[in-house]
Amino acid sequence: MKQPNKEGDTSYHSRRSVLGSVAAASGTAAITSIGTVAADGPNKFIGKTYDPVTDKEQGNATAVLDFAPDGLKGTLSAAGFDIDLGVDEPLSDHGNNSNSSMYTFMKNTDEYSVNYNGKNLPLHGRLDVIGSQITGTLKRPSAEYGPLAFSLSPISDGITAEDIGRALKPDRRREIVTGFSEVSLPKKGIPTSNSVRNMYTSRKVEDNRNIGDNTGLSSEIEPSDDDEYDVGAIVRNLSPESSDYHFYPSRCDKDSRTINWECQYATFGTRRYDSDGELMTSEHEIAFSNDKRWHMQLYFEDPPDPHVEPCDQDEGIPFQTNIEFWAGHSDESDLNDVEFRHPRPKDSDDDNGTNSEFLGTVLNIVGVVGGKWGQIGSTIVGYALLNGSGSSGPSVSDTGTGEKQEFYWDLPLDDYAADNTGNKYFPAHPDDAAGANITVDNKAGHGHYIDVRTRARFEWLHLEYYDAKCPCEHSGTFAKRTTTDLIDRTGSYKSVEV
Template sequence: MTISTGLSTAKSGIDRQFVGKSYGPMTDKEQGDATAILNHTPVGLKGKLHVAGFNIPLGKSDRLSDETDHPEVETFSFVTDDDRFAVTEEDEKIPLRVRIDMLGSRVTGTITRPSPKYGSVAFSLNPTDEGFSHSDLRGVLHPERVSTQSVRPDEISIPSEGVPTDNSIRNAPAAENTSTAENSVGTSDYITPPGGGGDNDDDVGFLDADNTPTWGGERTHTFEDRCGEDSTSMSWTYEFGTSADVRYNTDGTIATDYDEIAALGGFKRYQMQAHFSEVPDRMLLPCDQDMEEGMPYQTNVEFWARQKGSTEQNEAALSEPQPDEKDNSPNPGDGILDLGLDIVNSVSGVYGSVASTVIKYALNDSSGSGIEVDHNRLGDQEEYHWMLPLDGGPEDDTEGNRYFPDHTENVAGASFHVENGLPPGYTAELETRSQFEFAYIDYLGGCPCPSFSTALKTTKTSVVSNSLTYTSVER
């Protein structure tokens, strides 16, 4: 069998057969075979995708349009609530969400459901006319040579068909958080605003954030002995913190600290913020001719918030999620959504340089925000779930990796309103989570420099969790 090397240019305007594998992106556990027939032209994509037991038509009435500004990658996505793809739970229809990325003749993507209960299935496809088969694509998963980023990957199962739940942001094991209340930001870090301050001059404290990051991940590819290279790898560190503000009295004294809310109707907005202190680096070796195409790029980020333990919704109600799918839209022409936050002073901890008043999202849908926000009742508790599609294209960021939120003034985030229904002296518990998805080029077979073949893959960071408490205090 002959396998072409590098990333060949996709043939445009003809039906082309692709084969590969579907897998769980947190663990790289194989689910099964995946195939596609794609007709790709400059005006869009049509065809069929067979993955996870679904036969999904693509662009049946109108060609799917490219939704990204990435210089090499084309992204196509849609949501379908047809009965054969959707599931109904508690009288609510949950659709199927499909994303396809094409980089030359390499294809990757995910299918999921916009619900915190569901995770995702990823797939990686290469063209059969270049000599690829299902068994070739199995090699790119190489789970025995992967240092997975999930804390307990054996506890995550991937069904042979359908969208899994074990690897969802709600159900997946969270990375261990080593932070404590003592090493989070406390009142000793605050400076009372001159002239008494007030709500518009609020300081910020982090209810939970890890000052010694442990939330890293790694992918390693080991070459055959005859290739003359031992291995190549990529690694990353994804950090996540949740903050609230300090409220001042008119005389400049603290009315409620960052971890306090006034009793019986007091409220605060909590900010969830995440970034890569170590961005994913490329797997391809420096000698390979497609280094720029091998740059990892962002695809999606999720956030999640709910009451925890015995705390009930009427004791700590959540509301007003930002961003949401209705009230936000990208700035004209740049695909950036600005979200104003009450962050006006620098703070210590993981986000020591946060001083920006906006959080920016590079959204991948040029016709609208593409944001999906889900609100669920869980007995006496509730939860919010955000899914933010991201544009893999380069941003004007000369300080770090162009494709990721890589420093604390360019973070991915969301926020929610907390209303306190408890009397003074009581404590409420909340939990927030985040997970980031990205794609990258991995070696498939052969030897690098110059004889190699590759596949485009999707993976995720660990689900990172924050444990939050606040005390109900007198007004």
């Protein structure tokens, strides 16, 4: 992530004097380049709810929030809900980003929850506070529902809901979001058309049917140690998997700037060896009545650039907030062919230490692998899952209808620990890849090819402008959410006898 060199920049420091912030009130330091919020009483905010995938607007949002040393309390009115926060006790900041504060909540009473397929789905919420600006999401723990974002600014700053509405960029998102025209937002409530399962995308299929059996294949390296896995790519990208490259005029001179990012995604399958170290089944094969682990991995070859001018940008913004993974049957497969089990990471309410064990998994990439992944050799799951339970930790659901099954991961992200040697704010290296994995249990007869579908989408927080003034003189900024396009891949394996 490109950041300005602020060492010795007196204009930067004089314009951005630290006046005290929400995070400072709760005992942490913060950069306050976009104003501050008083910590001595309720503050009124106004803004918009919108789809972070397409930037399509839903409606107005308001909040009355009290930031005190012991936490956050108040009321958030958004998407038709009036949500009381910190009723029993103030919400605590449990994020790891020194430049922002982060609060989460869950509401499961009748006025907030819905029933879907016989399951009660609560309302999950997250708020990120940067200086005087707030952005967050409302969600439900199911692949049926997508994210709904909100952005709020203090009324005392003279900002209106229309100001923030002007800063949403659906025309810019239209250029990169495949299913843009299919997304519609309800007047109230949480949308479904933008969910990781329901959203339309141009599906790509990795054709493995010309591979044949494993005759002639041999292991390219010795079988790995017990704490590592040899894997090959089942589905992978030979070009940027999800990317954006956008020119826009500078607000302060005649030059133009660019916003760009590029992420890489692949699904890997484990290899099996016999006692002599000879390859029994490749990544494209699963023995009848046997299983393999399939690993979904994503990292940013080029992390998202700031959406604002260098003179108005702070260290640590943009930063990661969430990632979704999905795995399920294709249109041509069902439970008679393949069953999915043992997801990692697990739901935070049923963790038992498995999520900490899941992080740090080493995958040795072997076989024929194209694109960026073929140049790596190994990849490690090392991104920063947000610890906690309920709305503050991983949500993993196993659902399906009839002969179909799916697993859905909704994983809130935090900053890496201070000793992380890579990018603190994004999984920007194969050694810090975001990932999820699952057992693929083969039930198909010998010689059959079975399709499995996987999906992924990454979300982050950044700053955006709502006016056309030069930010070095007047910074009309607010905080918002955005995502990659939905990545959709179908891979196949062959059922074999060994």
